[in-house]
Amino acid sequence: MDREDGESISRLLRAWRGRIDPRTVRELRGVLPRPGRRLSQKHVARMTGVSEGWYRALEAGRRQDFSESFLLRVAEALRLSEAETLTLFLAVCGRRPPERGHAEEDLPRGVKALLEQQVSYPAYLSDVAWNIVASNALMGEWFPWVHRPRPNLMRWALLHPEAREQMLDWEDSCARVYLAMLRVAANSDPGNEELRGLVHEILDADADCRRIWAQEYDVVEHRDGHVFRLRLPYHGNAEIRVTSHVLLPIQRTDLRFVFITPVDGWAGV
Missing domain, CATH: 3.30.450.180 (Beta-Lactamase)
Structure with missing residues (x-):
């Protein structure tokens, strides 16, 4: 999943995580970090229902058997756009995300x-x-x-x-x-x-x-x-x-x- 040109999925995940203000995350009420601290890997793991080590493996670019449902939860937790979600799926598992139902x-x-x-x-x-x-x-x-x-x-x-x-x-x-x-x-x-x-x-x-x-x-x-x-x-x-x-x-x-x-x-x- 990693690339040597600085555009690895690891770098993108860190950037996407870093732009979120933890104070706006409803799931983190009562466990907010100190003022000025950014959203941590531990927080994203909590939001997606996995262990901190499992999410850390994703952000580190280590290949694992990451499920579609987990990647969709990550996309939701990090508030990814459709293009960003597509990038995440292609980089991690080489396929497009499942299509959502449309009327x-x-x-x-x-x-x-x-x-x-x-x-x-x-x-x-x-x-x-x-x-x-x-x-x-x-x-x-x-x-x-x-x-x-x-x-x-x-x-x-x-x-x-x-x-x-x-x-x-x-x-x-x-x-x-x-x-x-x-x-x-x-x-x-x-x-x-x-x-x-x-x-x-x-x-x-x-x-x-x-x-x-x-x-x-x-x-x-x-x-x-x-x-x-x-x-x-x-x-x-x-x-x-x-x-x-x-x-x-x-x-x-x-x-x-x-x-x-x-x-x-x-x-x-």
Whole structure:
């Protein structure tokens, strides 16, 4: 974790700790240091529920098995910004901090505007568990299920009977790909209870999905560029070929911005 250029995480942690006035810390009422003394390692350990030695190891840059929950408590105790919290996580464990839950009204203005202004093709935002966070008007016209309570792409595509009618060549073009995506997501974030529960729910509910899961070992990260065939009531049940495009908003890396475009210049939207 340490670097020789003076910008080690140890130096940053000491600086972040040093800017806090202990008198403003509610948890330290009754144990405040003498006037003029800064927040100590012992105080931060007390605030985060660990031993002084454990916190000292973090600030000294010694590699330990520091949990995400501990690092989040440190970030809260030291009043770190999102950028500072990201720096702490990357320096200590080499990964980003877990994303906090967000409501649709918390979407970055630019991302929401881009979604709403996309009037040529269906577009939507989904989170890491494929919950539909927001969608444009055309997405709702092509796929009315996005307006149902708590819409989830995986549940619809893999469990709902209408998906097998509307997504042609369902097993090879849809089920195998989506299950391969679930396999990547579940292994990339094994502590995500929602993802783990989604996998169990789908496998428990559908025999075809269980068979494919047991037989296949493919892994797919996303459907960007994937071509698939649809037969939707919106198009009079005529067969169409489309491809999906997946973007990751820099302000919300827990979201996928997905839009669907026609293949071969089809423009019958």
